[in-house]
Amino acid sequence: MQRRMLMALAATSLAGGLLASGTASAQNPPHSPPGPARLRGTLEGVTETSLTLTTRAGARMTVALSPQLRVALVVAARIEDIRPDSYIGTAATAPQPDGSLRALEVTVFPPEARGTGQGHFGWDLGEGSSMTNGTVGSLVGTNGRTMVVNYGSGEKRIVIPDDVPIVAVEFADRAALRPGAKIVANGQRDAGGGVTAAFILVGKDGLTPPM
Incomplete structure (x- = not known):
């Protein structure tokens, strides 16, 4: 049920x-x-x-x-809850000079919700903000705080600052x-x-x- x-x-x-x-x-x-x-x-x-x-x-x-x-x-989560193959959604700022995005938040979906809203599109948390829903392909950088997120038609490299909420x-x-x-x-x-x-x-x- x-x-x-x-x-x-x-x-x-x-x-x-x-x-x-x-x-x-x-x-x-x-x-x-x-x-x-x-x-x-x-x-x-x-x-x-x-x-x-x-x-x-x-x-x-x-x-x-x-x-x-x-x-x-919506419950508190940790950076360790974001793993390769996790399905996540993340609001982010406008692209940085290197093309990467800086997360404003990261939401980890339950397995049953995989595929929800998959894509990359505009959001309403500030000028130029976006939402990316997709599958984490890899975690790189210090403490795994840079992730590559694949959303089917493309992928984004997203940095998760230390003070960003993860839920x-x-x-x-x-x-x-x-x-x-x-x-x-x-x-x-x-x-x-x-x-x-x-x-x-x-x-x-x-x-x-x-x-």
Whole structure:
């Protein structure tokens, strides 16, 4: 059962925008056009059909919950959890002069989620930022903090600074949606400005999801 749910989680996360292509502004203000929505903030309250959150910019918003809502925990991980053949997602800065990328965060996916959002595309954590989802081909450099990530149509050399957060994703259910938790809600914004979340990442034990 857990394996089936994780596979469903992976499919939903792709549709909902978890480390997947399609960008949205960091806080998705109310005047944003219809399309993918990604909201980051603190969960204030939740019902069967909606939640309220305070965004990082301080705006209070109500978000509808899809009947097919999926939830996952974001948990702390270590550099040792990134190994050759790991499937990961990493947000990064604009390319460095040598063409490499500097990670802003690294997310280690469970085996059941391999292939989620595979690719390299723009992201919303700063000007020129990107997201790369793929398979770690090799680890080089000091303490394995430089990785080559293959995403099918190409590969990127990515440096992981010492202070960059490394996290993993774990299966969860709606019980993880507790007031005070730091969340990333992924979904769609309609023509009227309302957002319906299909997938929510919840930081475990106060952790702020870094993606």
